[in-house]
Amino acid sequence: MGKGWTMLTQLHSLAGPVVTLLYPLYASVIAIESTSKIDDEQWLAYWIIYSFLTLLEMVIQPALDWLPIWYDVKLVFVAWLVLPQFQGAAFLYEKYVRQQLRRYRDGRDHPQSSNKSPTGKGKNKFVHFMTPKNQGEQEAY
Numbered sequence: 001m002g003k004g005w006t007m008l009t010q011l012h013s014l015a016g017p018v019v020t021l022l023y024p025l026y027a028s029v030i031a032i033e034s035t036s037k038i039d040d041e042q043w044l045a046y047w048i049i050y051s052f053l054t055l056l057e058m059v060i061q062p063a064l065d066w067l068p069i070w071y072d073v074k075l076v077f078v079a080w081l082v083l084p085q086f087q088g089a090a091f092l093y094e095k096y097v098r099q100q101l102r103r104y105r106d107g108r109d110h111p112q113s114s115n116k117s118p119t120g121k122g123k124n125k126f127v128h129f130m131t132p133k134n135q136g137e138q139e140a141y
Helices: 002-033 038-059 070-082 088-109 125-130 135-140
Strands: none
Touching: 002 038, 002 070, 038 070, 038 088, 070 088
């Protein structure tokens, strides 16, 4: 069992980087070079969700040390995000992230919104700087 267990452990530790980084990197490059916009959305959504997962993992790392199966659960979850049969990243983005963005933008763009100053410029200038603006919004600034 010693050699078999060692080989299984090595395959398991190799699967993580392949599933979470190498295949998504390759598929992202292919998606950029293709003319279809659907695969671009899938891979942009993947990188957004994977980045959020990585940040969350860094914040709650002490708690994750108590869960011995965390790496396995993460690997299965990321495989669901990555595999084209499921397109989990696009699903999660559409279902949750896009709703939050719309809620934020609706609140920000509303005329009676409390995040606007009397001069018409928003208090949160960094967010306005980082978010893309429509042609009409650019003239207002």
